[in-house]
Amino acid sequence: AQTVTQSQPEMSVQEAETVTLSCTYDTSESDYYLFWYKQPPSRQMILVIRQEAYKQQNATENRFSVNFQKAAKSFSLKISDSQLGDAAMYFCAYRILFNAGGTSYGKLTFGQGTILTVHP
Amino acid sequence: DAGVIQSPRHEVTEMGQEVTLRCKPISGHDYLFWYRQTMMRGLELLIYFNNNVPIDDSGMPEDRFSAKMPNASFSTLKIQPSEPRDSAVYFCASSWGGANVLTFGAGSRLTVL
Numbered sequence: 115a116q117t118v119t120q121s122q123p124e125m126s127v128q129e130a131e132t133v134t135l136s137c138t139y140d141t142s143e144s145d146y147y148l149f150w151y152k153q154p155p156s157r158q159m160i161l162v163i164r165q166e167a168y169k170q171q172n173a174t175e176n177r178f179s180v181n182f183q184k185a186a187k188s189f190s191l192k193i194s195d196s197q198l199g200d201a202a203m204y205f206c207a208y209r210i211l212f213n214a215g216g217t218s219y220g221k222l223t224f225g226q227g228t229i230l231t232v233h234p
Numbered sequence: 235d236a237g238v239i240q241s242p243r244h245e246v247t248e249m250g251q252e253v254t255l256r257c258k259p260i261s262g263h264d265y266l267f268w269y270r271q272t273m274m275r276g277l278e279l280l281i282y283f284n285n286n287v288p289i290d291d292s293g294m295p296e297d298r299f300s301a302k303m304p305n306a307s308f309s310t311l312k313i314q315p316s317e318p319r320d321s322a323v324y325f326c327a328s329s330w331g332g333a334n335v336l337t338f339g340a341g342s343r344l345t346v347l
Contacts, residue, residue: 147333149335157271157323157340157341158338158340158341159325159327159336159338161335161336164335166333205277209332209333210332211332211333219284219289219332220265220282220284220289220329220331220332220333221279221282221289221290222267222279222282222327222336223279224269224276224277224279225276226276227276227277
């Protein structure tokens with residue numbers, strides 16, 4: 115079974131500083147996708163960034179970037195120049211494309227989440 | 235595009251009552267997911283469908299929970315009878331294809347007294 119682990123229940127950062135959120139996952143599959151979602155107090159789930167496992171280049175989206183280490187099964191999120199609006203719960207997620215048994219294709223599994231606080 | 239639409243946004247009911255949550259996915263999306271979010275258990279996948287067919291329902295807690303997708307534009311999650319421990323926010327999400335981003339609805343907050 116695929117699992118996603120976020121080892122940091124809470125993190126904090128000063129405004130304008132950089133913070134990195136950790137995520138590891140466990141899988142035996144080679145084709146999959148990784149995501150970071152943000153959930154502000156409004157509880158709306160918002161996509162932050164997406165990474166295809168077959169791509170070696172790390173995805174970037176403005177102030178957000180990832181460090182994808184496929185061999186280590188690690189997928190961390192770096193937020194640069196943190197802003198007050200970045201304060202939220204952040205979820206790492208793994209989506210399988212196909213699996214050997216063909217029983218869980220397209221399944222999206224989330225980690226436990228990391229609460230990020232941004233101090234002015 | 236109106237996005238994924240869930241109803242009701244809030245539901246307060248008494249233990250033992252039947253609860254039905256509804257979801258309208260984005261038109262053209264072929265995957266639909268139901269998640270439950272609580273403080274204790276985080277985001278749990280309950281069930282998901284592909285082309286209206288349930289693919290994995292291993293996350294459904296027990297027989298009191300059931301989900302249907304009678305057509306590509308509508309899904310329901312039913313709890314009968316409801317219990318206080320079912321209190322949570324229930325999210326519906328949809329995507330086109332097995333690799334693409336999920337778009338989430340605003341969630342339905344259920345409180346069972």
